[in-house]
Amino acid sequence: MTVPDVTSGVSRAEYCVIACADAWRGAGEIMASPFGIIPSLGARLAKRTFAPDLVLTDGEAALVVGAPSLAAPPSDLVREAPMPYRSVFDVVWSGRRHIMMMASQIDCEGNQNISAVGPHAAPEVQLVGVRGAPGNSVNHPTSYWVPDHSVRTFVEHVDVVCGVGYARAAAAGAGATRFHDVRLVVSNLGVFDFETRDRTMRLRSYHPGVSVDEIAAATGFALSVPPDVAETRMPTPEELELLRNELDPGSRRDREVRS
Amino acid sequence: MSDKSATVGDMVGELRSGMTIGIGGWGSRRKPMAVVRAICNSDLHDLTVVAYGGPDVGLLCATGKVCKVVCGFVTLDSIALDPHWRAARQAGRVEVMEVDEGMFFLGLQAAAWRVPFLPTRAGLGSDVLGINPDLRLVRSPYGADSPFVADPADADVELVAMPALHLDAAFVHTNRADAAGNGQVLSPDPFFDPLFLGAADRRFVTTELLVANGELADGDHPLSTVAVHRMLTDAVAEVPGGAHFTANPPDYDRDEAFQKEYASAAGDPGEWEAFAQRYVLVGEDEYRARVKEREQ
Numbered sequence: 001m002t003v004p005d006v007t008s009g010v011s012r013a014e015y016c017v018i019a020c021a022d023a024w025r026g027a028g029e030i031m032a033s034p035f036g037i038i039p040s041l042g043a044r045l046a047k048r049t050f051a052p053d054l055v056l057t058d059g060e061a062a063l064v065v066g067a068p069s070l071a072a073p074p075s076d077l078v079r080e081a082p083m084p085y086r087s088v089f090d091v092v093w094s095g096r097r098h099i100m101m102m103a104s105q106i107d108c109e110g111n112q113n114i115s116a117v118g119p120h121a122a123p124e125v126q127l128v129g130v131r132g133a134p135g136n137s138v139n140h141p142t143s144y145w146v147p148d149h150s151v152r153t154f155v156e157h158v159d160v161v162c163g164v165g166y167a168r169a170a171a172a173g174a175g176a177t178r179f180h181d182v183r184l185v186v187s188n189l190g191v192f193d194f195e196t197r198d199r200t201m202r203l204r205s206y207h208p209g210v211s212v213d214e215i216a217a218a219t220g221f222a223l224s225v226p227p228d229v230a231e232t233r234m235p236t237p238e239e240l241e242l243l244r245n246e247l248d249p250g251s252r253r254d255r256e257v258r259s
Numbered sequence: 260m261s262d263k264s265a266t267v268g269d270m271v272g273e274l275r276s277g278m279t280i281g282i283g284g285w286g287s288r289r290k291p292m293a294v295v296r297a298i299c300n301s302d303l304h305d306l307t308v309v310a311y312g313g314p315d316v317g318l319l320c321a322t323g324k325v326c327k328v329v330c331g332f333v334t335l336d337s338i339a340l341d342p343h344w345r346a347a348r349q350a351g352r353v354e355v356m357e358v359d360e361g362m363f364f365l366g367l368q369a370a371a372w373r374v375p376f377l378p379t380r381a382g383l384g385s386d387v388l389g390i391n392p393d394l395r396l397v398r399s400p401y402g403a404d405s406p407f408v409a410d411p412a413d414a415d416v417e418l419v420a421m422p423a424l425h426l427d428a429a430f431v432h433t434n435r436a437d438a439a440g441n442g443q444v445l446s447p448d449p450f451f452d453p454l455f456l457g458a459a460d461r462r463f464v465t466t467e468l469l470v471a472n473g474e475l476a477d478g479d480h481p482l483s484t485v486a487v488h489r490m491l492t493d494a495v496a497e498v499p500g501g502a503h504f505t506a507n508p509p510d511y512d513r514d515e516a517f518q519k520e521y522a523s524a525a526g527d528p529g530e531w532e533a534f535a536q537r538y539v540l541v542g543e544d545e546y547r548a549r550v551k552e553r554e555q
Contacts, residue, residue: 061448084448085285089361093380115357116348120390126348128340129312129332134359135381164384172384175416179380 010235012188013038013253015207016147017243018235019186021046023143024098029053030140031063031091033099037248037256039145039186041070042100044247045239057083070248092132095179098141100186101133105158106144108200108221110165110182112137113158120160133162138169141181147257149187151220166199188257189215191232196224205232209259260472264438265494267501267543270463271297274428279307281367281424281459283431283452284505287313287336287513289444291432291465293501296546298324299539309367309424311360311450313505314521317343320353321531322539328353329424331360335518336506342525358387358394358421364451366424371457375423382419395420429459432502433487434510435475436466440492441485443475446508449486456491467510469497500547517553 020042024032032043032054044067047054058064062079083091091097104127105113112133118124136142142163146153161168169180185192190206202224206212208231216223235243243253271294274280280298284290295315298306299322306325310316312333319325321343333344347353358366365377378397388394397420401408408414431452433442442464444452456462464487476482504514504521524534537549 061446082447085450086364089364092361115386120357120386122351123348126340126345128334129330130357130359130385130387131332132360132381134383134385134387135361135379137385138380138383160390161384161386168384173417174412175380175418176383178410178412178416180384 010208010240011254012207012209012259013257014235014240014243015232016186016188016257017041017045017253018239019191019205019207019232020100020145021049021239022233023100023184023186024051024054027051027054027098029055029096031055031057031097033057033097034145035100035102036145036147037070037252038147039100041243041247041253044068045243048242048247049239061085067247069246070252071250092135092139095140097136098143098183099136100143100145101136101163103144103146103153103163103185105153105155106146106185107155107158107165108223109167110163110185110194110199110201111158111161111168112144112163112165113160114162115160117159130160130162134164137163137182138176138180140179141183143182143184143186146185146187149189149215149218151218154187154219154221156221166194189218192223200224202226203229205230207232260439262438263440263489263492263495264469265496267293267297267465267496267498270294270430270494270496271301273461274298274301274303276304276306278427279309279425281426281429281455282308282310282315283429283450283455284313284315284502285311285448285450286332286334287505287518289432289446289450289502289507290315290505291430291501292503292505293465293498293543294430294463295319296539296543300542309426311363312341312344314341314518317341317521317525318539320344320347321525322535325353327356329356329358329363331358331363335522337513337515338518338522342522346525356391358382358391359385362387362419362421363424364454365421367451367454367458369421369423370425371454376420378418379421380418382421383417388419394422424458426455426459428461428463429455430463430465431455431487432498432507433464433466434507435468435470436464436487436495436497437470437472437475438495439472440464440487440489440495441472441475442466442487442492442495443480443484444486445480445484445510453487453491456487462491462493464492464495465498465501466495467497467499467501467507469495498543500550503550514550517550
């Protein structure tokens with residue numbers, strides 16, 4: 001009897017979910033704050049497998065028990081404690097959180113922009129606003145999710161620094177660097193970190209089906225590429241089963257990132 | 260005990276052009292929209308609006324009431340950002356003091372506590388300092404030799420001094436209230452409503468339903484749902500549907516169809532004119548009747 005290879009036909013979105021989940025590996029008892037469908041699935045997958053102590057919210061004002069399916073209606077969620085916005089700042093400023101925010105622009109030093117394209121005083125395109133990015137990035141681990149990797153999103157210098165990158169934090173002094181930890185950038189093409197001597201962006205892994213040249217061409221600055229750079233890891237059969245059948249039976253992941 | 264019952268007209272009648280107005284709620288959630296509509300219908304102008312921004316900011320910009328907005332974002336929640344706000348910003352019609360949403364909280368807190376600023380790491384290294392050149396840093400007076408410094412990295416550390424955000428007036432909307440000025444929030448998040456009131460000279464609460472003093476807490480709703488006590492309130496108005504079209508559970512959810520129409524009207528001046536004539540530049544009774552017509 002042949003065992004079907006469940007890892008065949010893994011979609012790009014599924015590699016992205018795994019890469020996001022791994023961002024919370026070893027995080028312990030902290031709040032995971034994912035933005036976007038794929039980071040949300042990643043956080044839930046992490047909690048259901050290798051990071052069981054993670055704390056997730058209901059997206060409103062409470063902490064939830066377990067890691068519910070994306071398809072679960074709000075009335076099905078079981079809540080364990082209140083978490084109104086005012087309390088969220090207690091968590092942010094205590095450092096017990098790892099957020100994965102989105103970025104309209106991200107640059108080689110890890111600065112992120114969600115405020116405006118063009119000069120802030122006269123924006124060409126007004127975006128949502130700085131939100132909590134300045135405070136998040138200097139208080140607790142911060143990662144980013146970019147579902148549309150291109151020279152428009154991976155830019156040499158962002159137009160408005162919302163989330164603070166390494167050079168800007170260093171220039172601002174110990175108040176900014178003490179808890180600063182911009183950890184990962186996950187895009188639809190690969191995974192990036194800042195583990196270089198000058199804390200600029202490095203390719204950590206490329207998703208299967210994507211070439212390093214393709215990533216370099218879609219990036220608006222010179223990316224560090226280690227000679228031994230590997231593929232993003234394959235999901236385990238258990239992870240795929242959870243993701244496909246329990247967490248996201250409606251395949252919303254494949255609409256956020258197409259294969 | 261004084262009876263603080265009033266009307267939205269009384270409240271808005273106290274405002275003057277050029278004032279700084281705080282608006283409670285968050286995004287497109289539990290916004291005092293009846294008050295916002297009344298301001299849109301007034302001859303007030305050059306207001307500074309301080310808010311966790313939603314359609315309150317968009318409507319006031321679209322009707323030309325605002326010269327400046329203090330915010331960390333403007334969003335409609337189910338629609339990522341308010342297109343009326345986007346249009347006003349891209350046309351240069353409105354000035355913005357854009358700060359981190361935690362800095363914003365500290366600004367209200369400082370005003371409510373009557374201190375000139377509160378220190379925070381939030382903002383350090385970001386362009387929030389560059390785009391708001393009036394913001395200042397503050398150096399901790401506790402050096403390495405201080406018995407209070409637990410970590411050497413905090414000795415003499417430089418932080419952002421978030422200034423107090425003083426408000427001339429603040430408006431919040433609650434699910435229930437009493438005429439003494441206590442306000443009850445039955446949805447899970449009171450947001451920063453008590454701080455908006457605490458930061459303001461004149462403090463106004465609108466509510467879905469007025470009940471007798473002492474009757475806000477009952478078997479279904481513990482006393483802890485009374486988020487606003489009467490020392491924070493100058494006047495209370497009963498306005499059923501006063502947060503429409505934003506979300507105000509358990510009384511009602513966001514009117515997504517209405518919000519979509521509001522947002523898409525930003526794309527075309529003719530469409531906006533028609534929308535404003537029908538739903539904005541009308542009295543509250545007429546507004547309610549027109550919203551009711553939509554549901555039939």
